[in-house]
Amino acid sequence: MYNFTKIEKKWQKRWEENKTFSVNEDLNKKKFYALVEFPYPSGHGLHVGHVKAYTGLEVLSRKRRMEGYNVLFPIGFDAFGLPTENYAIKNKLHPRMVAENNIAMFLSQIKRIGYSFDYERLFSTTDESYYKWTQWIFLKLYEKGLAFRSKTLVNYCPSCKVVLSNEDSQNGKCDICHNQVIQKEKEVWYLRITEYAEKLLEGLNDLECSSSIKLQQENWIGKSVGAFVDFKVENDKLKVYTTRPDTLFGVTFMVIAPEHDIIEKYKDKISNIEEIYKYKDITKKKTEFERINLTKEKTGIKIEGISAINPINNKEIPIYVADYVMMGYGTGAIMAVPAHDTRDYEFAKKFNIEIIKVIESETDEIFDGDGKHINSDFINDLNNEEAINKMIDYLEKNKIGEKGIQYKIKDWAFNRQRYWGEPIPIVHCDSCGHVPVPYEDLPIKLPEVENYEPGKNGESPLASISSFVNCKCPKCGKDAKRETDTMPQWAGSSWYYLRYTDPRNDKELASKDKLNYWLPVDCYNGGMEHVTRHLIYSRFWHRFLYDNGLVPYKEPYLKRTNQGLILGPDGEKMSKSKGNVVDPMDIVEGFGADTLRLFILFLGEYGMDSVWNDESIKGISRFLDKIYNMKDKIINSEEYTKSLENKINKTIKKVTFDIEDAKYNTAISELMILSNEYSKLDNITSKDYITLIKLLNPFAPHLTEEVNEMLGYKEIAYSNWPEYDESKMIDDTYEMIIQINGKIRGKETISTNTSKEEMERIAKENVNVKKYLEDSIIQKVIVIQNKIVNIVIKYK
C-alpha cells in the first residue's frame, strides 16, 4: 500500500502554508458559494455523517475551482448550546473551555481529511465579534416589533430547565435530553415568525430542492384557507374558524377549548361552573403531548346555562368544553359538524348529540369527502368548492363571517434560561419598560463567572450575577435590570452564511459589496433533520433582513441538497447506546483520508440512507493503490492512447455531469472502469494518466497531487478541469438488439447510423431470428435507429 499518511500530511501542510483555498472577491471570475451546515462541536469528534455531508460539496468545490470559478467554501462552528453547557457542568469545567477544546479537535480532524475549506474565514458563533451581530439582528427584530414578550403557556423542559420552542419539543419530548416537556405559564421572548408565514411559503418557489424538503416545510407552515364565522352567545359573538363553511347547516353543537375566556366571562350564568373548572384543572395537568395522544376517547362537558345561535339558521345549539379543541390554533372555538368531521362525530356519538347530514353520501358514518349538498338551503346541490365560495359570499354580505387564513406555525419561543448562549440585549426599566440596548453598546458580553448552573424556578444563572444584572436604563439613566435569558441554539446558525462573506468586519454584519458578490448561496447541503427548524428559521431571518434592505436577495439559498444518513453496520441508526458508531478517524488511520472520502461517497446514492460496510473499503483502497502503482508504466506523450480516446472523452463527460448531479457513486465507478482499461495496457501516456488523475483529484486530492508532482506537472489545485470532445465520442459501430415479440433473440454489430430499412434487413437475416420467422407471420416491425429492432410475429 502506498504511504498515505506521509503523502496526506505533506499536502495538508502545503495547502495550509500556501492558503491554497482561501478566496477573495474577484469580479472577473464567476463566483460559486458552496455551504455545508457548520458543525456543533461535540466532545465525540467528527462523525461519519459529518464526513458524508462535507465530502459531497468538497468534491463539487474542488471541481468548480478547476473550472475557473471563484469558490467560497467556508467552515465554522455553532458552539453555543446546551450539550456543551451540560457537559461543562458535569465535569466542572467552563463551557468556553469545553467549546474551545472541542473546536480544536474538530478542526484538526477536518484538516486531517483534507477538506479545501477557506480556513481564513473560520469563526465560531461564540466569538464576541460574531454574536455582537446576532444581538444586533435581534435589536432590529425588536425595533420592527417582531421580537416581543408574552405570558403564555410555554413548553418547558424540567430536566434542562429551559423553555423550548415548538420546533424543539416535537412529540412532547425535549429535543436535547428527550425528557417529557411540560406546559408552564411564563413570560418569555418570542419572535413573530407567524407574520412571515406567507412569505416563507412563497419563497419556497425560488428554492431548488427535493419535493420532500418543500413538502415538509409547507406542512410545517401549515396554511389552510377557510372562514371565520360569528356565532351568537348571549350578547357576544363567539368566533370560530372553519375550513368547511359549506357545512354550516350541519352544525349541531359548539366546542370551546378549556382555556377559552368566555367561561370566565359568563361564569355567573353557567350553572355547572364548578364542574367546568374541575375539567379545566385536569386538562392543565395533562401535557400537550397527552392531550394530542388521547385520541381514542373524547372527553368534555356540556356548558349549562348558556347556548349559542347558529347565524345561518338561528338554531340554538349547545356549547361544550373539550380538550380536543386547542387554544393555540384558530380561535380556540369550533363549530361541530358531526356528520362530516371525524372528531366531531366521535364526540357526538359519545354525548348523544344530533347528527345532521348536509352532503350526500352512501355511508351513514362520517363522510368528509366531496359531494352534493343537501339540507342546506341556498347551497343545496352544489359540490364542496362551489358551496364554500357561495357560503363565504353570503357570510360576508350579511356580516356574520369572513374568509380567513390560518397557519399551523407558531411564534418562535426565543429564549433559554441558561448561561451558554447569546445574552438578549434588552434592559428592563421600572419607568421605561423594555428598553433595547443601544447599538453602540453591543456586544453585551457573557460575564466570566464561576457558577453557571441553572437557577431555581426556571431563572437563568445570569440572574444571580449582580454585576451583569444591575445596570442603568439607556433611556432615563435610572437603575435598571438586564434581561438574563439567553438566545436559543438556533440564533447563531440563522445568519452564519452571511458572515462568511465578510467574517472580520467590525462595522456591519457584512459589507454590501461582499454580500452582493457572494450571495445567494449556490448550493447548501445538510441533513433532513434541519428542514423544519434551521432552514425555516434562517429563511425567516434572511427575509426579514431583506425586507429591511440589509441583504440583496429575498432567499438565502438557491439550492438545497440533503445527504442521507449513514446507518451502522447493523442497519440501525448509529448511536452510542447501540454501540454501532463508526469513527471516521479510524479509517483515516488505517486506509488514509483519500480512501475514507471515496468510500463514503461510493456507499450509495448520496441523498439516500446507506449502511456502513467495512468490507468494501478494501475495494477503494485497492483502486487507489492501482492508480498509484500505474505511475511506473507512464510514457511521455501529450496524446491520448488512440484506442482509449473514445472512452476517455466519455469518462470526462460522465464524471463532469455526475459530480454536478451529486451522483458521486457512479462518478467513482466510472473512474474505476477507466483505470481498469489502463491496467490492461503495458504503457499509459502521460496525457491519459493525468486526465484520470485530474478527474479523481476532487475525490482523492492528496494521492493525485502526489503522483502529479512526481511527473513534474503544476499543482492540480491550480490547473484546469479536463475537457471532453464530443466528436471523439462517436462510436463507429454498435450492437443492435433484435427482439421477437419483445424478447431478445439476437444481436448484430453494425455501423452507427445504419438506415432503418437496412437494420430491419440485417435483423431478419440473423440465424437465430430466422428460426422464429419460419413458421410465423410478421405483423409489425418496430425499428429504433441505433438501438433496437422488434419484430412482432404471430405463429401460424
Add this chain to the structure above:
RNA sequence: GCUCGUAUGGCGGAAUUGGUAGACGCGAUAGACUCAAAAUCUAUUUCUUGAAAGAGAGUUUCGGUUCAAGUCCGAAUACGAGCACCA
C-alpha cells in the same frame, strides 16, 4: 390516522429517463505466483436447464397501458421519514 419516500443477485448498489436488467465494488469459486500464507494477477459468478448454441424464469405482490415496463398507471404488502384531535 394523514402526507411523503423506498423495495433490483449472497451483499453495497448501476441502468442512457420506456428500448440488452444486474455497470462498478465487496464476497465466493477455480487457476497462476509462493516452501507456505498474505498481497497481486487471470477466469467464472441472477436462478433453472444444457457439453455448447440455446431455452425457460426473473427487478416485493396482484392487475393495467404499450411492439417493448425495474422505469408509466391502479391496488396491496413491508420498511423508513415527517406531521399529528390544526377545526
